[in-house]
Amino acid sequence: QVQLQESGPGLVKPSETLSLTCTVSGGSISPYYWSWIRQAPGKGLEWIGYIYYSGSGNYDPSLKSRVAISVDTSKNQFSLKLTSVTAADTAVYYCARGARGDGEVFDIWGQGTMVTVSS
């Protein structure tokens, strides 16, 4: 079955760029939508943005100026870059597959990776 695995540094310094990759195994990255979702400690889920397998996508307005999501279909991966991070970006970051309709249903999730922003 399809599985998602996040990877990347667990510690990022303030003002630097957070970079994560999600590897899709057991299935194809097309024709789905792929999202990044985060959860600050003790808080709820926050959608960051999505990318379609074709490369189009959208981001939450609150993060749009700092976020970029890209896809590499040859590697069955998609990636997140978040610039100018602060302590408020400390969270568990999940990648998820968006299925059905306009990819609005998150039917498969990665296990999540904790990213701490600290000097």
Added chain:
Amino acid sequence: SYVLTQPPSVSVAPGKTARITCGGINIGSKSVHWYQQRPGQAPVLVIYYDSDRPSGTPERFSGSNSGNTATLTISRVEAGDEADYYCQVWDSSGDRRVFGGGTKLTVL
């Protein structure tokens, strides 16, 4: 931007019925999806398109959506249902995915 409102907590005795609400302006015109998140785990889809169950979701879980409120109903609640539950919609006006704040279900 579209806002979804959930009660922070709901408590229910084992064997009883839990109802978790998700409020939003005219949410009945949108499709609502529900996720269960047990402590330390990733969220899991339990209801999609208001009332459809993915394979693996017990029939005890059901959903409804009308007017300004969507509801996740869990019948014959078990200790294993204790978790955080999140509702989610697609805000088509901005092509955004929006989550509610989450509800902690406590089984007494």
